[in-house]
Structures are given as C-alpha cells and as structure tokens.
Amino acid sequence: MNNHKICIICEGNEEYAYLKRLKDLKVWNERYDISLVNAGGNGNIPARYQDRYQNGADELVLVFCDTEKKPHEQYEDIKRKINEFHGVDNAADEVIVFGNPCTMQIISKHWTDENLKSPAKQVNASLIKEYTGVENYKGRADQIQEVMEYVTEKNYVDMCRRVRNLEPDDSVTGSSNFGKLIKRFESDDSRWIEEINRKLDV
Template identity: 45%
Template sequence: MVPSLPPLKDNKKIYIICEGSEEYDYLNRLKMLDVWPDVYDITLRDAKGNGNLYPIYQDIYQKGNYDLVVIVCDTERKPHEQFNDICNKVNLFHDCKFACQHVVMFTNPCTMQVILLHWDTSVRLRTPSKRHSASYIEEYTGIKDYSAKEAQRTQLVSNITRDSYKTMMNGATELETDATLINSTNLHVFFSKLEQSDTNWIEEINNLI
C-alpha cells in the first residue's frame, strides 16, 4: 500500500516591496529568525529607491500571484512629498482613499527608528540622517561610522534576535501611528498580523481595498 502524502499547506503568499537595502536586510533577518508562523510564504524585494515602489507594486499586484502585496518605506522629512505620492498612487490604483493605510507600511522618519528599538525602546530619531543614527548604532552594536555599507548592514542585523524582536514590538507600541508625526510607524501593526496563525486578516484587507 502506497503511504498517503501529508496534505499540502495552504500558505498565504505575501510579497513585500522594501524601499531599500536596510529595509530588505532587516525584514530578511526577521524572516530568518522565524518570528512569524510558517503559514506565510514571504517574498522580499529591494526596490532600490522609493521611486520604484509604486511601479513594482502595480506590476506585482496586477499579476495576481500573491495573496497580499505590501510596501515598506520611510516617510523621510516633511513635507513627505515622495511618501505622499506613493500613497496617493496606491489609493487611485485601488479606487479607495484608504487603501494605503492597509498596504503601505511606514516609519517616520526612517526604518532605522524601528530597528534601534530592538536594543533601546527610548530611542527617538529626529532625522533620517545616517550620521545622526550612527552614534546609537555604535553604542548598541559596536559598528563605527555606520553608513549602510553592505558589511555594516550584515553586522547590524546579525545583532537582532528573537528576544530583541519582542523588545522592539513592545517599544513600537509607544510610537504614534500617524505618518505625519515624527517617530511614528505602523510597521509593528503589520508584524502583529503576521504573528497570527489565522490568516483571515489578509482577506479582510483585500476586501477593503
């Protein structure tokens, strides 16, 4: 008698478009640490700049190969022109003025704000300048003169652990979720959804947009 094969997992396929290498390396590290259940099949892509985020989003979404397509980016400094442009284009694409709230994950002023919460939940960056965050990075990871070079990024994310992920998640709840405000993010909200084994939230988002 031929043994029956185990049922195939109906994993939800999620495509995450990262603004740049820091976002890509960070999310890839979390993916490698298995901080989220294996009901999700996550594909990451480095857009190599915020100007490429929306064109990639539109292309991947229209192909229909993924259950959810998400953008992860910075707001940068006020008046957040490029960030707002991305949000407006996403909203127009879906003909839904709130679509970006569900599929555009942001940090104001930059993703490094969230990354640093892994080691110190009191850190508040006032600018996306790497020179400004370099002193924090050296204090918590020993990396000197951080400028986002590949070797530095690799060393940076290697310091992230499953325990520090929990620290970051707790610290992120203290930040605002309004993109117009400094030190705000909704990235942890997305991560909280990814922590759920129940994947119905993906269908809920698709119904909303």
C-alpha cells in the same frame, strides 16, 4: 495547510535586509509565505507594487518604506499613486508599513527606547555604534549586514513591545505602524488578509 503568499515591496537595502533577518529568525507564524522585493529606492515603489499586484501570484502585496523628513513629498507621492491604482481613497493606508522618519526607527527598537528624530545617517550613527559597534554608519551593504547580526530572537521581543507603543500616525515624527504588521504575522488567524483585499477591491 496552504500557506498564504504575501509579497513585501521593500524601499531599499536596509528594509530588505531587516525583513530578511526577521524571516531568517523565524519569529513569525509559518502560515505566511513571505517574499521580499527590493525596490532599490522609494521612487520605484509604485511601479513595483503595481507589477507585483497585477501579476496575481500573491494573496497580498504590502510596502515597507520610510517617510523621510517633512514634508514627506516622495512618501505622499507613493501613497497617492497606490490610491489611484486601486481607485480607493485610502488604499495606501491598508498596504503601507512605515517608519517615520526612517526604518532605523524600527530596527533600533531592538536595543533602545530612544526615538529617532532624523532620517540622516550621520545623526543616527552614534546610536548605532553604541548598540552594535558599527562605526560611522552610512547604510553601506557591509554595515547593514553587520548591524543585522545584532537583531536577535531575544531582542525581537523587546522591539515588539517598544514598537507597539509608537504612535501609528505617519505624520508624527517617531511613529510607525510596524506593530500592526507584527501582530498580524504572529497570528494564526489570517482573516486580515481578506479584509485588506476587500477594501482594495471596491
């Protein structure tokens, strides 16, 4: 059986490390051959997305990023550029997987029901310390690695349950559509890939 090649453009180190951790835990259906690209910042996402899409090596290219705080200027800019690239009004809604206000919103769901209100590292540091023991979290590479050790197959199940209860509207603080991605990556049925591509290829 041929695997489906999917590339995910990750905004930065946190997003990349988190998806890599989930890949390493093998919690998703093995039909999907997922490769990760670290864009190194949200300003680089549109160009990386376009490059990878035009390269044609993948069946699907997705983006994993956060919305940051209102007015979400850079996030809205990413969406606009992806829509323009495809010439489709809501192409970005099909390919962007987001956490509002930040990706830690999703990661923290492995341990807690609490919703994050701010993308600021110093605001969320106490929550991270409580569940992982990592002091004064600033998103440094060594800290990210340490936090990832607390993401396990067992608490993945809790995260899935909690994330599915989040509002999927990207303008709402404390929202994420990560639940939809999980459902797709766990599924044996890969028709969703074709459906997305049909919408992008108008």
